Amino acid sequence: MGKNLFEKIISSHFVSGSVQPGSEVGIRIDQTLTQDSLGAMAYLQFESLGVEKVKTELSVSYVDHLMFQPGSENADVHRYLESVADKYGIVFSKPGNGICHQVHLERFSQPGKTLIGGDSHTVTCGAAGMLAIGVGGLDVALAMGGAPLYILSPKVIKVNLIGSIKEWSSAKDIILEILKLLTSKGNVGTALEYTGPGIQNLTVPERATICNMGAELGVTTSIFPSDEMTKRFFIAQGREKDWQELLADPDATYAKEITIDLSQIEPNIALPHSPDHVCTVKEMEGKPVNQVLIGSCTNSSYQDLMTVAAMLKGRKIHPSVSLGIVPGSRQVLSMITQSGALYDIIASGARILEAGCGFCVGQGQAPQTGGVSVRTNNRNFEGRSGTKDAQVFLVSPATAAATALSGKITDPRDLLLNYPQICLPEKYDIDDSMILYPSNTAEIFRSAAIGTPPFNTPMPTELKSRVAIKVSDMINTDDIIPGGSAMNYRSNIPKSCEFIFKFIDPLFPQYCKENKEAGVASVIVAGISYGQGSSREHAALCPMYMGVRVVAAKSFERIHRDNLINFGILPLVFVNDEDYERIEKDDELFIDDIYNVIHEPRIQVSNLTKNYSFTTVNNLTMRQCEIILAGGKLNHATQK
Ligand code: F3S
Numbered sequence: 001m002g003k004n005l006f007e008k009i010i011s012s013h014f015v016s017g018s019v020q021p022g023s024e025v026g027i028r029i030d031q032t033l034t035q036d037s038l039g040a041m042a043y044l045q046f047e048s049l050g051v052e053k054v055k056t057e058l059s060v061s062y063v064d065h066l067m068f069q070p071g072s073e074n075a076d077v078h079r080y081l082e083s084v085a086d087k088y089g090i091v092f093s094k095p096g097n098g099i100c101h102q103v104h105l106e107r108f109s110q111p112g113k114t115l116i117g118g119d120s121h122t123v124t125c126g127a128a129g130m131l132a133i134g135v136g137g138l139d140v141a142l143a144m145g146g147a148p149l150y151i152l153s154p155k156v157i158k159v160n161l162i163g164s165i166k167e168w169s170s171a172k173d174i175i176l177e178i179l180k181l182l183t184s185k186g187n188v189g190t191a192l193e194y195t196g197p198g199i200q201n202l203t204v205p206e207r208a209t210i211c212n213m214g215a216e217l218g219v220t221t222s223i224f225p226s227d228e229m230t231k232r233f234f235i236a237q238g239r240e241k242d243w244q245e246l247l248a249d250p251d252a253t254y255a256k257e258i259t260i261d262l263s264q265i266e267p268n269i270a271l272p273h274s275p276d277h278v279c280t281v282k283e284m285e286g287k288p289v290n291q292v293l294i295g296s297c298t299n300s301s302y303q304d305l306m307t308v309a310a311m312l313k314g315r316k317i318h319p320s321v322s323l324g325i326v327p328g329s330r331q332v333l334s335m336i337t338q339s340g341a342l343y344d345i346i347a348s349g350a351r352i353l354e355a356g357c358g359f360c361v362g363q364g365q366a367p368q369t370g371g372v373s374v375r376t377n378n379r380n381f382e383g384r385s386g387t388k389d390a391q392v393f394l395v396s397p398a399t400a401a402a403t404a405l406s407g408k409i410t411d412p413r414d415l416l417l418n419y420p421q422i423c424l425p426e427k428y429d430i431d432d433s434m435i436l437y438p439s440n441t442a443e444i445f446r447s448a449a450i451g452t453p454p455f456n457t458p459m460p461t462e463l464k465s466r467v468a469i470k471v472s473d474m475i476n477t478d479d480i481i482p483g484g485s486a487m488n489y490r491s492n493i494p495k496s497c498e499f500i501f502k503f504i505d506p507l508f509p510q511y512c513k514e515n516k517e518a519g520v521a522s523v524i525v526a527g528i529s530y531g532q533g534s535s536r537e538h539a540a541l542c543p544m545y546m547g548v549r550v551v552a553a554k555s556f557e558r559i560h561r562d563n564l565i566n567f568g569i570l571p572l573v574f575v576n577d578e579d580y581e582r583i584e585k586d587d588e589l590f591i592d593d594i595y596n597v598i599h600e601p602r603i604q605v606s607n608l609t610k611n612y613s614f615t616t617v618n619n620l621t622m623r624q625c626e627i628i629l630a631g632g633k634l635n636h637a638t639q640k
Contacts, residue, residue, distance in 0.1 A: 002249025005223050006156045006191050009131040009246075013114050015148040021155035021255060022189065024621045026148035027131075031058045031108065032140045033117040035100045037065035037361070038537060040077050040491040042118050042137030043084045044453045045634055046144050053089040053440075055146035060108060061085045062093040062100035064356040066487060068363045073488050076449040080491075086442035088144075097434035098329025098355045101125065101297040105208055106237055106331055107432065111226030111246045116140055116149055120215040120535040120559055121297050121378065127207035128233070129226030129246045134215060136537035136563040138633050147637070150623060152558075154191040154220040155255035161198030163263035167419040168412045170307075171206035172299055172376065172396035175213040176268035177260065180278035184216050185474070185529050188558045190255075192222040195248065198262045199224060203424045204233035205301035212298045213378050216275040218532065218557050238430045267411050270394035273382040274474075281399050281411040288320070289372045292404040294397055295326025295353070296360040296377030302332050303422045304376070304397040309341035310420030311401040311412070312348035318407030323350040324365055326358050334429045350404070362386040362484035374403045381478045381533065383503055451491045454545050456568040456631035459598075463591040465521040465549060468511040469501060470585050473527035477560060479504060480531070480539035490538060497542045511585075512546035521549035525583050528553070531560020540567045544632065550589070552605070552616060554580055565624050568632035572603060572616035579614035583607065598625045 003011065010019050010027060017025035032054075034042050039061055046054075061081050066074045078095060085092040093103055100117065101124035109115075111129030115122060120134035135149065143149055165174065192214060194207070202210075207224045214222035224230075226246035234243035267281040294300070294308055305327060317323045325345055327333040333355055336342045346352065359365035360377040366386030367373040373385055373392045380392035393409065402412035471479070481499050489495040501508040512522045524543065530553040531539065540563035543551075551564055552572045564571045574580050588608040597603050603618045620628065630636040 001253065002251035004156050004248045004252040004254060005129070005193050005225060005246060006131065009112060009114060012112065019153045021153050023153050024150055024623065025153045026150045027114055029056060029116050029143040029149050030113040031115040032056050032143050033060045033062060033100050033104050033115065033122060034137065034140055035065050035119050036063045036077055036081060037487045037490050038118045038137045038535070039081055040450065041453060041537070041541070042141045043081065044451070044491065045138050045141035046088070047084070048453055048634065049141065049145045049637060051145040054144040056144055058091065058108060059144050060091040060093060060104065062103065063095040064099045065361055065363065067095055067354060067356050073449040076447040077491065079445040080450045082436065083442040083445040086438045087440060087444055089438045089440060091438065092436040094434040094436065096330060096355060098331070099297045099300065099357055101212065102300060102328035105204070106329060106428065107435065110242045111230060111244050116143055118535060120533070121212050123214045123221050124208050124212040124297060126211040126214070126221055126223040127204050129224060129230055131221060131223065133221050134535045134559055136535055136540070136559065136566050138537060138566045139562070142633065142637060151220065152189060154189050156191045156193055158254040158257040159192050159194045160196035160257060160259040161194060161262055162196050162259060163198055163261045164201060165262045165265060168398055169265045169267055170396040170398060171202065171209040173265050173268045174260070174262065175210045176270055176278045176394070177265050179213065179216060179270070179276040182217055184218055184274060184276040184532060187218040189220065191220045193248065193254070194222065194224045200229065202229070203303065204230055205303050208301070209298055213275065216378055220558060232424060236425055236428050267396060267399050269399065269409065270380060272380055272391040272393065275379060275394055281395065281409065284393070284409045285411055287372065287409045289374050289403055289408055290320065291322045291367045291371060291373040292400050293324045293326070293359045293365055293373065293375045294400045295328065296357065297328065298378040299376035299397050300326060300328030300332060302335050302425060302428070305332060305336050306339070306341055306422040307420050308397045308401045309336060309344045310422070311398065311405070311417055312350065313344040315348055315405055317349040317404045320407050321404050323404040324353050324359060325350050326353045327355045330355055330434060331429055331431070334431065335425070338429065361487065362482070363487070374400055374409060376400050379533065381476050384478050384483060386484050388503070449491065451493060453634060454493050454541070455635055456544050458631045458635065459549070459568065459594055459629045461593065461595055463521060463549060463594050465523045465589045466515050467525055467583060467585050467587045467589065468515060468522035468548070469505055469508050470525040470583065471504060471527065474529050474532055475526055476533035477531060477536040477539040478533055481536060481542060493542060493545050496538050497546050500542050500546065509546060512548065516547045522547050523589055524548055524551040525580065526551060526553035527580065528555045529557055530555065531557040535559045535563070537563045537566070540564045540569060544569055565620070565627055566633040568628050568630070568635070570628055572605070572618060575602070575615040575617055582610065595629060598629065
């Protein structure tokens with residue numbers, strides 16, 4: 001029987017398990033990437049493994065998140081990352097070289113290879129025919145040490161794209177349409193494989209925009225075939241030798257198929273505060289806007305910025321708007337400079353910001369109080385912009401430029417401009433001088449800003465615990481631990497813990513402390529899709545450090561559930577939603593004989609305060625049970 005793309009790459013990297021959907025499969029990892037916000041902890045964890053050199057074909061450490069702190073902490077983290085990379089055989093991409101996913105796509109992606117990254121948008125490289133998966137930093141550390149990655153085999157959905165995209169609609173509008181269709185809930189355990197006649201004219205950067213927001217869908221991965229269009233991209237990047245054709249077999253089978261007619265896609269917009277809250281731009285037209293920001297790993301390619309520059313050329317942005325442009329990489333910045341497009345952007349009144357994540361992760365550019373911000377990035381969770389009551393809308397670069405020109409949300413077709421037909425360049429500007437290859441000579445730099453990886457203790461035989469917080473549905477990792485200034489303490493775990501649930505219940509750290517002092521573990525109770533958003537492992541690592549042993553939820557998002565397991569926290573799913581309703585903060589919970597019951601498909605939890613028991617689903621694999629009982633993956637790996 002023929003194989004789809006996912007099955008082809010899994011079989012060439014198979015280590016153990018089964019590709020049957022829902023079964024655990026172990027795969028060999030060729031490449032890893034990290035970004036600086038989570039990378040420091042990943043490399044500290046890697047160091048604790050005692051491995052001499054990374055065992056992957058390629059591991060790259062990027063600096064793109066932490067670039068705005070006034071003190072020395074960011075610089076110290078960067079220096080640590082650079083020195084640890086040099087010592088252990090890791091490639092280092094310097095600050096200013098660009099966003100990890102953009103640079104990785106340009107300079108290191110390879111069709112048919114496996115890539116994991118300590119960042120949920122690692123899936124972006126699926127655009128080049130890679131099996132690219134976002135994971136927690138600890139999984140990256142273990143893969144660098146030579147361990148396979150274990151995932152639950154997803155069911156693969158064929159997304160058949162037909163027709164051609166209309167002028168003024170774009171790849172961003174396609175993925176927003178898919179988010180409207182599939183939403184950001186309920187896609188755990190699936191992978192999207194894009195195919196059909198409609199993909200032929202989509203360039204690799206356009207495919208990257210589509211794959212990138214697979215993270216917002218919550219799918220395990222998204223992938224395009226490696227075809228003639230992919231080959232053109234690799235030739236233009238001077239990397240033809242890295243290209244190989246990779247197509248699904250004609251008789252490949254899929255769990256499900258959906259068809260999307262690209263000719264029907266309108267300019268779309270995601271409304272506050274969720275990327276799947278999508279309508280057409282037409283429906284929102286006329287809303288006054290304070291700020292427009294163009295960039296991020298979703299929309300900052302050469303094509304994106306050339307489109308924006310062509311629209312701004314010879315025009316001035318609306319006086320009430322602040323327009324910021326963030327090139328995705330130094331390569332893109334160089335090319336728009338050489339072409340003169342940068343001048344057109346600056347002359348319009350736009351601000352040019354450093355190539356990096358910047359506004360996307362709340363590092364600068366917080367909108368005014370109660371402001372309206374229109375952005376091209378992938379997330380608009382409440383507060384992520386740095387302004388709690390701001391309204392953030394997500395759009396394509398063309399809609400963003402049209403909005404900046406008119407001062408209100410505007411469908412780009414309304415401006416009656418000539419459509420800028422921007423093609424893939426024949427040749428990208430290639431200058432890898434900000435990419436450092438390891439010389440294996442460095443002394444590792446350490447300062448007070450560089451902490452140590454915290455180890456957990458093994459699970460006690462009987463689990464006495466108390467509910468420290470009860471939260472609602474769709475809690476994302478920004479809700480658990482915010483971006484912005486909190487990110488400056490990612491390698492200082494005690495300090496990071498102060499930010500946990502800061503905007504939901506700032507007393508959560510205090511409750512955990514009291515529970516610890518009373519000799520009981522803490523429990524988090526949550527609704528559906530707990531842990532949406534990013535691979536931010538501090539959303540699990542910090543609760544572990546604070547004594548959380550169980551999260552009981554109506555459902556979990558994939559990466560966060562994996563991270564909870566990685567840090568020895570038991571993820572339990574309520575069988576009956578009424579049990580979620582019944583449970584309250586401070587309820588005392590008890591699980592007896594956990595070393596045995598953890599292997600059962602159902603776990604009974606006694607609510608001692610209210611004198612009843614409730615049933616939870618426990619679908620851990622044998623390996624995951626061992627990890628949780630050991631107190632987490634780091635204990636599990638180092639105690640063997
Ligand atoms: Fe950076 Fe935002 Fe992408 S934080 S990696 S630009 S999602």
